Amino acid sequence: xxxxxxxxxxxxxxxxxxxxxxxxxxxxxxxxxxxxxxxxxxxxxxxxxxxxxxxxxxxxxxxxxxxxxxxxxxxxxxxxxxxxxxxxxxxxxxxxxxxxxxxxxxxxxxxxxxxxxxxxxxxxxxxxxxxxxxxxxxxxxxxxxxxxxxxxxxxxxxxxxxxxxxxxxxxxxxxxxxxxxxxxxxxxxxxxxxxxxxxxxxxxxxxxxxxxxxxxxxxxxxxxxxxxxxxxxxxxxxxxxxxxxxxxxxxxxxxxxxxxxxxxxxxxxxxxxxxxxxxxxxxxxxxxxxxxxxxxxxxxxxxxxxxxxxxxxxxxxxxxxxxxxxxxxxxxxxxxxxxxxxxxxxxxxxxxxxxxxxxxxxxxxxxxxxxxxxxxxxxxxxxxxxxxxxxxxxxxxxxxxxxxxxxxxxxxxxxxxxxxxxxxxxxxxxxxxxxxxxxxxxxxxxxxxx
Numbered sequence: 227x228x229x230x231x232x233x234x235x236x237x238x239x240x241x242x243x244x245x246x247x248x249x250x251x252x253x254x255x256x257x258x259x260x261x262x263x264x265x266x267x268x269x270x271x272x273x274x275x276x277x278x279x280x281x282x283x284x285x286x287x288x289x290x291x292x293x294x295x296x297x298x299x300x301x302x303x304x305x306x307x308x309x310x311x312x313x314x315x316x317x318x319x320x321x322x323x324x325x326x327x328x329x330x331x332x333x334x335x336x337x338x339x340x341x342x343x344x345x346x347x348x349x350x351x352x353x354x355x356x357x358x359x360x361x362x363x364x365x366x367x368x369x370x371x372x373x374x375x376x377x378x379x380x381x382x383x384x385x386x387x388x389x390x391x392x393x394x395x396x397x398x399x400x401x402x403x404x405x406x407x408x409x410x411x412x413x414x415x416x417x418x419x420x421x422x423x424x425x426x427x428x429x430x431x432x433x434x435x436x437x438x439x440x441x442x443x444x445x446x447x448x449x450x451x452x453x454x455x456x457x458x459x460x461x462x463x464x465x466x467x468x469x470x471x472x473x474x475x476x477x478x479x480x481x482x483x484x485x486x487x488x489x490x491x492x493x494x495x496x497x498x499x500x501x502x503x504x505x506x507x508x509x510x511x512x513x514x515x516x517x518x519x520x521x522x523x524x525x526x527x528x529x530x531x532x533x534x535x536x537x538x539x540x541x542x543x544x545x546x547x548x549x550x551x552x553x554x555x556x557x558x559x560x561x562x563x564x565x566x567x568x569x570x571x572x573x574x575x576x577x578x579x580x581x582x583x584x585x586x587x588x589x590x591x592x593x594x595x596x597x598x599x600x601x602x603x604x605x606x607x608x609x610x611x612x613x614x615x616x617x618x619x620x621x622x623x624x625x626x627x628x629x630x631x632x633x634x635x636x637x638x639x640x641x642x643x644x645x646x647x648x649x650x651x652x653x654x655x656x657x658x659x660x661x662x663x664x665x666x667x668x669x670x671x672x673x674x675x676x
Contacts, residue, residue, distance in 0.1 A: 262385060268315035269379070273372045275309040280365040287358060299341035306334040326368070333361055339630050440594045443502025451481040454503045459494040461487040480506065499590070505535065508584035514550045517576035521545050524552035527579040528572040532556065540570060550576045560596060564624040564638065567592040598625065599635050601654035608637040608652040611659060616641035616648065626651055628660045636660055
């Protein structure tokens with residue numbers, strides 16, 4: 227009797243295990259099929275978008291009407307964004323596909339920056355037209371190579387899941403039609419990129435500034451970097467220290483430092499520039515208790531930290547509270563003008579006023595002494611360019627980066643409509659409305675604190 231019961235239980239266990247295995251296999255197949263369908267759709271959509279993109283760029287070359295050119299370039303920008311989205315859905319993270327993504331990004335930046343400007347006053351110049359012709363030819367070559375891959379995928383019923391598994395296993399160098407096809411696309415784009423690399427017209431401000439060329443001071447050693455890091459962290463010894471030297475071959479490299487306070491196991495991570503030993507970013511991961519400080523007191527802690535670390539002439543323009551943390555944004559103030567590209571962000575814990583986070587990447591990339599141009603418009607003249615429904619509360623001058631990636635002098639107005647607050651930037655020379663920002667959970671501060 228007992229033997230029969232045991233046998234029955236074993237039979238049920240085997241049957242249950244088999245059913246569970248079948249269900250797991252079925253669910254796994256469903257996931258794989260869904261992933262394969264997503265990859266197939268993204269790839270064929272990408273091929274279609276590049277087809278349309280090449281046609282649209284060709285249309286712009288044939289246009290003479292400036293009123294038609296602007297919406298046409300806007301359409302190019304939209305299609306480029308969709309193509310970039312399709313690329314992002316393919317399993318290409320381990321495959322070198324960055325040149326093609328850069329190509330799509332270049333088209334997007336060029337078409338957007340050209341479309342948003344006044345083409346009646348500033349039409350395409352010869353260099354820009356030549357650039358458009360080059361992009362058209364490049365898109366045609368990519369279109370041709372993608373069509374070849376698409377044809378082989380359909381003809382041989384190829385699966386994208388095989389590509390993903392080959393990439394994940396490190397076997398991407400084996401014979402794989404899809405991988406080989408995309409490597410050909412990448413080589414085609416690379417050839418165009420090298421031929422265009424000497425044209426400084428389309429070099430972005432971010433690329434020009436990426437080496438922090440305005441940093442001053444002597445190169446510090448690892449020992450000096452650790453000493454500075456401990457000063458910022460304000461931890462109690464003993465402290466476990468890890469330091470790595472980055473940016474080899476670069477004049478403006480970094481030290482990446484991690485500090486762990488042995489007693490509390492609290493960790494602080496930061497990057498310091500080799501030249502000058504300036505903190506580029508800083509993160510303290512400790513737990514935060516209940517708030518004891520208000521935003522104003524916390525802002526004074528942020529100002530104190532900046533003064534102690536030789537940041538001068540900074541203006542606190544925005545503060546906000548999230549849970550038990552105060553977030554503060556500072557910009558350079560030069561001759562009464564806010565320099566928005568020179569921004570510094572600080573997080574302060576509202577339990578004890580310690581610094582939880584710090585970011586000065588933008589500041590070090592763009593900070594320098596500027597020759598600020600004179601405004602041809604008065605503040606009152608600029609104010610007439612604003613929607614009459616806006617109630618103006620504050621006004622000042624500011625230097626910002628506009629949509630064309632240019633530094634422009636503006637009048638900055640703080641105004642309200644109903645219960646909403648907006649920051650509005652009017653070009654101090656052309657009267658153009660450069661930017662409008664709705665402020666969220668923030669309290670602007672118009673006092674020079676450093």
